Amino acid sequence: xxxxxxxxxxxxxxxxxxxxxxxxxxxxxxxxxxxxxxxxxxxxxxxxxxxxxxxxxxxx
Numbered sequence: 001x002x003x004x005x006x007x008x009x010x011x012x013x014x015x016x017x018x019x020x021x022x023x024x025x026x027x028x029x030x031x032x033x034x035x036x037x038x039x040x041x042x043x044x045x046x047x048x049x050x051x052x053x054x055x056x057x058x059x060x
């Protein structure tokens with residue numbers, strides 16, 4: 001699964017579940033794309049949080 005990192009908002013998004021509510025506070029063109037889930041740990045240690053909109057969609 002691919003993830004998108006919003007550095008301005010310090011959010012981690014699941015790329016396939018990004019929606020309009022995710023983009024309310026930042027521009028997706030500034031986001032960084034990540035492929036490996038293991039790389040997310042470095043961002044969570046820097047107080048980045050998971051986007052509730054993406055992860056709620058993923059949860060079903």
